[in-house]
Amino acid sequence: MSQLWDFSGGIHPPENKRQSTSRPIRMAGIPDRLILPLQQHIGERAEAIVTVGDRVLKGQTVAEVTTGIGVPVHSPTSGIVEAIEQRPVPHPSGMVDWCVIIKPDGEDRWCELQPVPDYKLLERQQILQRIRDAGISGMGGAGFPTDIKLRPPRDRKVETLILNGAECEPYITADDMTMREHAAEVVAGMKVMAWILRPSKCVIGIEDNKPEAIAAMQEAVQDTQIEIAVVPTKYPSGGEKQLIRILTGLEVPSGGLPADIGVMCHNVGTAMAVSRAIFEGKPLISRVLTITGEAVQEPGTFEVLLGTPISNLLAMAGLQTSKLSRLVLGGPMMGYTLKTDTIPIVKTSNCVIAATATELPAPPPEQPCIRCGQCAEVCPMELLPQQLFWHAKAAEFEKAEHLNLFDCIECGACSYVCPSAIPLVQHYRFAKDEIRTQRAEQLKSDRARERFEARQARLEREQQEKELRRKERAKAAADAQAQKQAEAEHVVAKGDAVDSRDAKAALVQQALERKKAKAAQASGSTLQATPASEEKPDIEALEKQLMQAEAKLSTMQGMLDEAKEQQADNLDKLERAVAKNHDRVERAREALTEAQKRAGSEPAAQLSE
Amino acid sequence: MALVQQSSPHAHHARPTSRLMLWVMLATVPGLIAQTAFFGWGNLINVIWCVALALASEAVILKLRNKPIAFFLKDNTAAVTGLLLGLSLPQFAPWWVSGIAVISAIVVAKQLYGGLGSNPFNPAMVGYALVLISFPVAMTTNWAQPATLWAGAPGFGETLATIFSGSQTSIDAWTMATPLDEYKHKITTHTAAEVLQHPTFGDLVARGWEWVNLAFLAGGLVLIWLRIITWHIPVAFLAAIAIMSLAFGNNADQYAPLQLHLLAGGTMLGAFFIATDPVSAATSHQGKLIYGAGIGVLIYLIRTWGNYPDAVAFSVLLMNFAVPFIDHYTPPRTFGHHKARRGVPGKSGG
Numbered sequence: 001m002s003q004l005w006d007f008s009g010g011i012h013p014p015e016n017k018r019q020s021t022s023r024p025i026r027m028a029g030i031p032d033r034l035i036l037p038l039q040q041h042i043g044e045r046a047e048a049i050v051t052v053g054d055r056v057l058k059g060q061t062v063a064e065v066t067t068g069i070g071v072p073v074h075s076p077t078s079g080i081v082e083a084i085e086q087r088p089v090p091h092p093s094g095m096v097d098w099c100v101i102i103k104p105d106g107e108d109r110w111c112e113l114q115p116v117p118d119y120k121l122l123e124r125q126q127i128l129q130r131i132r133d134a135g136i137s138g139m140g141g142a143g144f145p146t147d148i149k150l151r152p153p154r155d156r157k158v159e160t161l162i163l164n165g166a167e168c169e170p171y172i173t174a175d176d177m178t179m180r181e182h183a184a185e186v187v188a189g190m191k192v193m194a195w196i197l198r199p200s201k202c203v204i205g206i207e208d209n210k211p212e213a214i215a216a217m218q219e220a221v222q223d224t225q226i227e228i229a230v231v232p233t234k235y236p237s238g239g240e241k242q243l244i245r246i247l248t249g250l251e252v253p254s255g256g257l258p259a260d261i262g263v264m265c266h267n268v269g270t271a272m273a274v275s276r277a278i279f280e281g282k283p284l285i286s287r288v289l290t291i292t293g294e295a296v297q298e299p300g301t302f303e304v305l306l307g308t309p310i311s312n313l314l315a316m317a318g319l320q321t322s323k324l325s326r327l328v329l330g331g332p333m334m335g336y337t338l339k340t341d342t343i344p345i346v347k348t349s350n351c352v353i354a355a356t357a358t359e360l361p362a363p364p365p366e367q368p369c370i371r372c373g374q375c376a377e378v379c380p381m382e383l384l385p386q387q388l389f390w391h392a393k394a395a396e397f398e399k400a401e402h403l404n405l406f407d408c409i410e411c412g413a414c415s416y417v418c419p420s421a422i423p424l425v426q427h428y429r430f431a432k433d434e435i436r437t438q439r440a441e442q443l444k445s446d447r448a449r450e451r452f453e454a455r456q457a458r459l460e461r462e463q464q465e466k467e468l469r470r471k472e473r474a475k476a477a478a479d480a481q482a483q484k485q486a487e488a489e490h491v492v493a494k495g496d497a498v499d500s501r502d503a504k505a506a507l508v509q510q511a512l513e514r515k516k517a518k519a520a521q522a523s524g525s526t527l528q529a530t531p532a533s534e535e536k537p538d539i540e541a542l543e544k545q546l547m548q549a550e551a552k553l554s555t556m557q558g559m560l561d562e563a564k565e566q567q568a569d570n571l572d573k574l575e576r577a578v579a580k581n582h583d584r585v586e587r588a589r590e591a592l593t594e595a596q597k598r599a600g601s602e603p604a605a606q607l608s609e
Numbered sequence: 610m611a612l613v614q615q616s617s618p619h620a621h622h623a624r625p626t627s628r629l630m631l632w633v634m635l636a637t638v639p640g641l642i643a644q645t646a647f648f649g650w651g652n653l654i655n656v657i658w659c660v661a662l663a664l665a666s667e668a669v670i671l672k673l674r675n676k677p678i679a680f681f682l683k684d685n686t687a688a689v690t691g692l693l694l695g696l697s698l699p700q701f702a703p704w705w706v707s708g709i710a711v712i713s714a715i716v717v718a719k720q721l722y723g724g725l726g727s728n729p730f731n732p733a734m735v736g737y738a739l740v741l742i743s744f745p746v747a748m749t750t751n752w753a754q755p756a757t758l759w760a761g762a763p764g765f766g767e768t769l770a771t772i773f774s775g776s777q778t779s780i781d782a783w784t785m786a787t788p789l790d791e792y793k794h795k796i797t798t799h800t801a802a803e804v805l806q807h808p809t810f811g812d813l814v815a816r817g818w819e820w821v822n823l824a825f826l827a828g829g830l831v832l833i834w835l836r837i838i839t840w841h842i843p844v845a846f847l848a849a850i851a852i853m854s855l856a857f858g859n860n861a862d863q864y865a866p867l868q869l870h871l872l873a874g875g876t877m878l879g880a881f882f883i884a885t886d887p888v889s890a891a892t893s894h895q896g897k898l899i900y901g902a903g904i905g906v907l908i909y910l911i912r913t914w915g916n917y918p919d920a921v922a923f924s925v926l927l928m929n930f931a932v933p934f935i936d937h938y939t940p941p942r943t944f945g946h947h948k949a950r951r952g953v954p955g956k957s958g959g
Contacts, residue, residue: 241944251945326614330617332618332620334617337612365680367625368724368727372629372837373839374623380944384940403940407944418621419628421623
């Protein structure tokens with residue numbers, strides 16, 4: 001046998017596996033109702049493709065994922081779709097989700113199956129499609145769609161394919177019994193996977209506390225290149241990263257995938273499902289599950305149709321309701337408690353523990369952490385649980401993250417040994433959730449800020465464009481004015497009869513010309529002086545005054561011109577008004593120039609002081 | 610059906626803090642027996658007095674802090690603090706000296722900092738250092754002569770009376786300078802051979818002290834074997850003393866020899882029972898090595914060039930100061946990472 005490595009930390013909790021391995025796997029049969037959650041995998045929720053009242057056959061697809069990652073859900077028996085509604089589903093929060101409820105008709109009639117006796121005749125792509133269409137997702141716990149996992153990135157060659165049969169968590173015996181009784185199917189499934197991936201090495205890792213499973217698997221792998229690796233019993237050797245470390249000596253990089261180091265790991269149950277999907281054409285409609293705990297009289301393993309309510313299984317195993325204290329879905333280290341036994345079995349369920357109060361007692365009251373370090377000694381990820389706890393409790397999430405909080409696999413070894421009975425894992429989950437929430441909020445506020453800034457920029461741009469247009473209009477008006485005057489002057493200059501009134505008008509005209517030139521100059525300098533005027537309200541007021549005066553002057557001028565054209569009687573009066581306004585403009589300009597000079601010289605004066 | 614709702618893990622198998630502390634106390638028994646055998650009843654009386662006072666002052670302060678008294682007293686940590694003081698104070702230290710040490714340890718160093726788990730400094734050593742500085746005479750002249758149990762030693766009653774009456778009339782006949790003290794002060798004017806003539810050194814290393822230290826060493830090894838402490842702090846502690854002694858104090862006519870450093874004074878008690886207090890020690894294995902080595906180096910420096918013949922308390926307290934710093938720079942490398950993330954978040958570091 002090839003070399004084995006060790007991972008640091010780990011614990012040896014009481015195994016409690018014999019209770020459920022003394023009997024062979026029993027068929028759990030068809031319950032009254034099957035509750036099929038549409039989300040049994042990681043990815044998008046499947047959409048029901050049947051409607052209430054539809055008759056479905058065993059193995060018929062009832063829900064499909066059309067966009068995104070996901071696998072379909074199939075009817076585990078023939079019957080009628082009774083409802084499509086929200087029901088409690090297996091989830092730590094006890095939430096409800098969409099389920100297809102099937103009322104079995106008792107005939108258990110299969111739909112048409114398309115087995116593939118020689119899969120090597122098909123394209124890899126076709127095999128992967130069949131695995132997907134069979135609704136297979138990882139059956140070890142996470143439920144990641146198997147076909148996606150079997151397609152590693154192009155640049156990642158899988159050198160070692162591992163089947164995880166370690167099953168390190170106490171009580172759980174589903175994989176153990178699967179290997180004992182379905183060794184050939186497990187091996188056949190692994191061969192299909194190997195054909196897809198073409199690894200140079202295939203290993204099945206099994207903990208040494210399962211001698212029967214090891215013997216069965218060793219027999220099944222004869223004449224194949226698959227290797228059986230018997231690994232020492234230590235929790236959590238069945239953790240993906242830990243098993244890979246034990247079998248290859250390599251560490252999956254933090255935040256990376258096993259494929260990054262040329263390794264891929266599947267559960268033995270998943271391999272059996274692949275075998276059934278290919279060689280028998282059967283989709284994933286059942287799984288092997290352990291029902292155990294001291295509150296059931298006949299603990300054991302069952303082959304259960306997906307969607308079977310846990311209450312049915314508990315009844316089958318002889319539940320003594322009066323003894324039941326807590327119902328755990330999964331193992332005693334990582335499983336979660338259920339609020340009700342109406343929850344159905346799904347693709348990822350591997351164990352139900354009906355525990356008595358003495359079997360899994362409430363932990364003693366929590367004491368202060370004395371940093372004894374027992375948690376760090378058992379942490380398989382080589383973290384500092386006591387420091388993570390300290391920071392999580394103090395809401396110092398940045399520090400917790402710095403100490404690699406997100407590498408925690410929540411195996412529970414630290415809590416298991418904590419002398420102060422601190423629910424450490426709960427603190428880490430809390431901290432992770434908080435950090436995720438904060439990140440989501442950060443993202444949200446970042447987006448809001450970007451939106452706001454974009455709007456500001458747009459408004460500013462519009463304002464500038466408006467300003468530009470206004471200036472253009474003003475310039476056009478001024479040009480038109482200038483042209484008009486030039487024409488008027490031309491007329492005046494050409495006119496032979498120059499009476500005193502005309503001479504006076506010409507004088508005024510000349511004065512106006514000068515003023516215009518100056519005004520043009522001033523408007524230029526006014527624009528330049530704008531920044532300074534912001535600081536000096538004096539100047540601003542003066543500028544305003546000047547502009548008003550200019551405006552009035554130009555109005556008067558307009559009136560005068562008009563009057564001239566019409567040879568009106570009030571020319572005299574108008575001319576005086578224009579002259580007066582002209583003076584006013586001159587004064588305002590002088591005052592402004594003076595103020596600007598002062599404003600300009602002030603900084604220099606300050607510097608010289 | 611009211612099912613229990615609880616976060617995983619559902620299985621627990623811990624040795625509670627109270628039991629860990631009980632093991633620590635049991636592991637000191639060989640040392641206490643050796644102390645009693647060689648130095649009389651003083652340590653035993655001190656231990657009983659200090660433990661009782663520690664529990665009483667812990668109860669009072671818990672009451673003042675409105676905390677559940679029985680719940681915290683049962684964790685045995687106050688008893689351990691009292692026990693360690695009783696084991697390390699001079700045999701004939703007056704009751705009020707040990708009393709002040711215990712009360713300041715429990716009330717100030719432990720509870721005023723927030724109680725169990727929140728104290729940055731080793732409580733027992735805070736108490737010890739306080740009385741060592743405050744009452745230097747009482748803390749240096751009250752060490753019992755070795756082997757007095759067999760040769761006209763004061764009996765239990767006499768010892769008790771001496772400690773609690775405050776009358777220290779006959780005490781000079783029963784006390785003697787400690788080997789470290791004697792060596793430190795005589796070696797400046799005498800040769801090693803002359804200094805070792807003094808009866809405090811006996812035939813082996815330091816009369817009585819060597820057995821006391823070996824007994825504490827044995828108890829400490831039991832704690833390591835039981836996985837209550839790890840080897841890192843004691844080994845680094847003792848190795849640092851040994852290296853310092855070999856590197857700087859090889860000349861016995863100038864400096865106390867290595868065997869005296871290891872087997873006289875509070876070396877083994879300090880290495881296995883005091884420096885290993887988890888609350889105030891460094892966290893990671895690497896941190897513990899640095900922490901232990903730092904204590905060892907400081908002990909050697911203070912013993913050799915400082916004003917005090919022994920220095921466990923000061924060295925432990927000085928390294929307690931350094932613990933947050935050490936912890937920042939010695940996190941372990943996490944699985945799947947190339948190297949450890951040293952330093953504080955936001956700053957540079959792997």
